[in-house]
Amino acid sequence: MIAVAIDENVEVVAPLAQGITYPVLVDTEHRLPELYAVNNVPTVMWIDEADRIVRPNANEFGSDMFTELTGIRCEDHMTQVRAWIRDGTLPDDASFEVPDLDADEIAARLHFRMAVHGRRSGRGDVAERHFNRAKELAPHDFTIVRAAMPLTGIDPFGPAYFELYGVFEAAGAPYRGIRRPRP
Amino acid sequence: MNETSTPTIVIADDETVVEATWFDDRPVVDPSALEAVLGWNLKPEGLCRGDACVPLPDQSALEHPEGIDLMAAAGTLGRPTLADPDAQMVAIGVPADDRQRALVDRQAPDATLLDLDGNQRQLSEWSGTRRLLVAFSSW
Numbered sequence: 452m453i454a455v456a457i458d459e460n461v462e463v464v465a466p467l468a469q470g471i472t473y474p475v476l477v478d479t480e481h482r483l484p485e486l487y488a489v490n491n492v493p494t495v496m497w498i499d500e501a502d503r504i505v506r507p508n509a510n511e512f513g514s515d516m517f518t519e520l521t522g523i524r525c526e527d528h529m530t531q532v533r534a535w536i537r538d539g540t541l542p543d544d545a546s547f548e549v550p551d552l553d554a555d556e557i558a559a560r561l562h563f564r565m566a567v568h569g570r571r572s573g574r575g576d577v578a579e580r581h582f583n584r585a586k587e588l589a590p591h592d593f594t595i596v597r598a599a600m601p602l603t604g605i606d607p608f609g610p611a612y613f614e615l616y617g618v619f620e621a622a623g624a625p626y627r628g629i630r631r632p633r634p
Numbered sequence: 635m636n637e638t639s640t641p642t643i644v645i646a647d648d649e650t651v652v653e654a655t656w657f658d659d660r661p662v663v664d665p666s667a668l669e670a671v672l673g674w675n676l677k678p679e680g681l682c683r684g685d686a687c688v689p690l691p692d693q694s695a696l697e698h699p700e701g702i703d704l705m706a707a708a709g710t711l712g713r714p715t716l717a718d719p720d721a722q723m724v725a726i727g728v729p730a731d732d733r734q735r736a737l738v739d740r741q742a743p744d745a746t747l748l749d750l751d752g753n754q755r756q757l758s759e760w761s762g763t764r765r766l767l768v769a770f771s772s773w
Contacts, residue, residue: 452766453757461752463772468750476747476755483769485728486743487736494769496742502761504740513768536764549737551730561716561725564645569721577721597773607773 455483457492457594459567459602481567484594485560488552490627491593495528497535497545505535506545508628520616522633547629559589563599570602578602591619644671644704646713646726647746655700659719662698668707672726676702681710742767 452473456464461477468475483489487496489508497506510521511528518524534540552560562585569577582599589595596615600607624630642654642661650670654661665676674681676696680689688710690696696706704724705715712729735741744758757767 452768453760454768454770455747457769457771458773461748461750465750467770467772474749474755474760476749476757478745478747478769482728482745482747486733486745487769488733489769492769492771496767498742498765498767500762500764502742502758504736504742507737507740532766551733551737557714557727558716561714561727565716565718565721565723565725568643568645568649568723574721577718577723581718594771598771601773 457481457483457489457598463601481560481563481594481598484592485557488549488556488627489594490556490589490591490625494628497532497541505541506629507547507549509544509547510626510628510630523631527631544629549627552627555588556592559585559592559595562588563595566599567602591615591622591625593619639700640722643721643723644726645723646671646708647673652704654704654722656719656722657698657700659717660706661704661717661724662701663704664701668702668704671704672708672711672713674707674711676707681707 453476454471454473455476455478456467457478458464460479464475464477487508491510493510493512494508495511496504496508499505510523512521512523512525515525531542562581566578566581566585569575569581582603585595586599593615597607597612600611605611619625639653639655641651644650644652652663652667652671654663669675674683677687679687681687690710696702696710705717708715708726712731714727716725732743736743742757744756746754746756749755
């Protein structure tokens with residue numbers, strides 16, 4: 452298992468990785484949102500020995516901390532992972548095809564990177580302009596809207612998050628990947 | 635390259651600063667800058683990296699009296715672009731083909747990431763094992 456934090460720097464991730472024995476990496480340039488069309492976390496992919504993605508982007512959790520909100524139980528996923536590791540069995544949803552990003556989502560990722568550069572280099576006007584444009588272009592994308600929250604002084608666990616979650620659900624939950632059906 | 639060129643920040647695989655002259659909100663760069671920014675060289679055969687070349691049906695579409703239209707060159711490689719002329723910045727995304735390899739061909743693209751000591755690491759370092767790739771975040 453490899454965990455990749457889609458975050459601004461190593462410092463914000465290190466406290467989360469304490470005591471964890473598997474590799475933890477940090478995706479400061481949002482490569483996974485661009486290359487793998489990741490638009491929310493957690494997103495889990497199963498990758499085999501030959502680098503083949505045998506089960507693509509799926510919204511799975513390592514614990515049941517959010518089950519009340521999401522309806523997703525981690526044990527359902529872990530049972531399937533164990534079967535795959537044991538004898539290669541893949542669940543039916545493994546054939547799911549993740550739809551490609553649309554032009555706005557691609558542009559939003561470029562605006563996000565520009566905003567981040569502006570913020571890192573102390574150009575607040577550039578950062579603000581491009582964070583705003585990225586959010587307009589991809590209003591349901593957590594790697595844009597929610598990732599921008601801590602970078603713009605907004606609590607990502609506060610009211611802004613619940614507002615985003617409501618907008619996302621009202622839009623039909625456009626997660627790019629497998630969402631386990633609610634029980 | 636001339637008196638109108640200005641340092642321009644290019645955000646692509648890495649961040650680089652190149653001299654560019656801006657025309658109609660598009661940066662024009664010296665051909666020699668393409669390799670630093672895109673990893674490809676402009677040759678008579680087209681855009682080349684090592685022995686591999688992407689032929690250009692119309693090389694003149696990239697050419698400009700002051701150099702090469704950087705965004706057009708990136709577009710030839712299937713890479714989306716965004717310019718901010720006021721900030722003198724250009725962002726260049728990954729080739730659409732690289733994402734298609736993940737989503738359609740189901741081959742995991744490699745990526746350069748940081749480990750917790752700040753060292754650059756490649757996802758491909760974990761090739762050869764059955765593994766879960768988990769994207770998470772602090773937010």
